Amino acid sequence: MxxxxxxxxxxxxxxxxxxxxxxxxxxxxxxxxxxxxxxxxxxxxxxxxxxxxxxxxxxxxxxxxxxxxxxxxxxxxxxxxxxxxxxxxxxxxxxxxxxxxxxxxxxxxxxxxxxxxxxxxxxxPRLWPGEAVQKRWDLGVIVHLSETDRMDPAAGASAEFQRYAVPQDLRGHVRVFSTLVEQDVGQVRARVEDILACRRVLTTSLHALAVAEAYGVPCAAFDFHAGTSGRVAVDDDGVPVDHRMRDFYAGSGARDVLVYRTERHLPTDWQVAMAFIDRHWAPLRYxxxxxxxxxxxxxxxxxxxxxxxxxxxxxxxxxxxx
Structure with missing residues (x-):
């Protein structure tokens, strides 16, 4: 094939x-x-x-x-x-x-x-059932590969982006990682299970969102534009939302995309972000x-x-x- x-x-x-x-x-x-x-x-x-x-x-x-x-x-x-x-x-x-x-x-x-x-x-989920994966993190923050400063599966976000900084008291609760993996089936599955080990997901990566939605992990798109967080209609072109995410959610039968915004040069209040996801996320029925x-x-x-x-x-x- x-x-x-x-x-x-x-x-x-x-x-x-x-x-x-x-x-x-x-x-x-x-x-x-x-x-x-x-x-x-x-x-x-x-x-x-x-x-x-x-x-x-x-x-x-x-x-x-x-x-x-x-x-x-x-x-x-x-x-x-x-x-x-x-x-x-x-x-x-x-x-x-x-x-x-x-x-x-x-x-x-x-x-x-x-x-x-x-x-x-x-x-x-039909390929790799996730029921046995234990939750280890209150929030997984998954960055797109464009936000890393080296092609290393162990790398997190580039240090220049302040919004990804995690204070010392939350480092056992908030994990920042990327979508980069070794080109190996086991390593791809392991990265999926990293996402499943999070109670919530905030991400700039479309496929981290897709994994979270497919397995029913509460999640939101992590946008870096200034503006109000909330639900954005998939066809509302007056508000910046990643086209790929619009397409994914519309194709999954949703009318909007749940978006949480923090500009890259500003710190993120992780407790507020988690409360936002808890309050607004609802599972998709695809x-x-x-x-x-x-x-x-x-x-x-x-x-x-x-x-x-x-x-x-x-x-x-x-x-x-x-």
Missing amino acids: RLNWMRGTQVGHMGVGNMGDLFAPILLAAFTGQPVRYTSSKSWHRRLITIGTIGQKQRFGQVDIWGAGFGSPEQSAFHVQTGFRHPPLTRFVPHALRGPFSAALLRRAGYVVPQVYGDPAWLL DPSPLLEAFPARLQTLSERPDAAVMARLATLAALRD
Whole structure:
């Protein structure tokens, strides 16, 4: 199965990547039982894209879409996207999109797009049940890889961002970590379980939010713009909200995004942030059945749950490599 995903980079002898991007080959291998082959975003080979905002990166050939998102490299990521330019010599075959905002970009380009939405990260609890994970932290603060100052899975936020500073008396309660992981199935699962070990989550990472929502962990987007915290309508373009988060929540059936704001040069009152999440978060009710049914039939029948044999192979799967 040819698949394109954002693989990350090589640091010394260790390959590292973004947790959310690495979900793609793991989930596809687990739910189809088929080997996954990395294929470049610039390829004449027909390929699948499934997780991440990577539709706009594709060049050449036919590209099946199942759960991936689209954006515009020419617009701010904190507004509704309208500037997608269709790449030449490329044909998209949409089966399901992450959300309606990504679908709208393709429709403007002339495609007929089915109204099937959802991020495949919703399937993670079927792959890795989280009931046995013990809670260790009152709040997990997960930073996007752009907010770290080195490509190290152990790194937290860059020291220049004051909003991530944790006072001494809360260091056993608030944990700051990133979405960077080694390119290894076990390490990706361990980072998911890091999130599950938190009683609440505050994050600038879309896929940390997606993991939290999929497992029912109370959470909010951690925005760095000045303004009032609260619920923001997914289509309210007058308020800065990450386009990817708008798309994810709208595709999950939500009408708004829960946003907590602290500017990067200001300290965060973590007690106030936790109280905010407790007061405002409510679980999403997403049914993944239409997403499962929309999987491209030409590739493989998608199982509703991975079987034991597939799970055993995943323990040593080289799905994250060429």
